[in-house]
Amino acid sequence: xxxxxxxxxxxxxxxxxxxxxxxxxxxxxxxxxxxxxxxxxxxxxxxxxxxxxxxxxxxxxxxxxxxx
Numbered sequence: 001x002x003x004x005x006x007x008x009x010x011x012x013x014x015x016x017x018x019x020x021x022x023x024x025x026x027x028x029x030x031x032x033x034x035x036x037x038x039x040x041x042x043x044x045x046x047x048x049x050x051x052x053x054x055x056x057x058x059x060x061x062x063x064x065x066x067x068x
Contacts, residue, residue, distance in 0.1 A: 008038070008045040018055060 014035065015022040028034025029044070035054035038045045 007048045009048060009051070011044055011046070014046045014051055018051065 009017065011022045011025050015025055025034055029037060035046055036050045038047070
């Protein structure tokens with residue numbers, strides 16, 4: 001459960017929070033995409049605000065131009 005904007009989360013917690021796999025986040029770190037992260041004493045951590053800001057950059061609004 002997330003409590004403050006300065007909360008740090010593990011890869012598994014972020015994956016659960018945003019609905020993707022932990023392996024996707026691991027791959028994203030290797031190929032330099034995905035949310036910013038910290039590596040502290042070999043442990044990967046994500047700050048909640050960084051994840052939320054990254055998610056905001058992923059937002060797409062349909063333009064209504066497609067044929068359905």
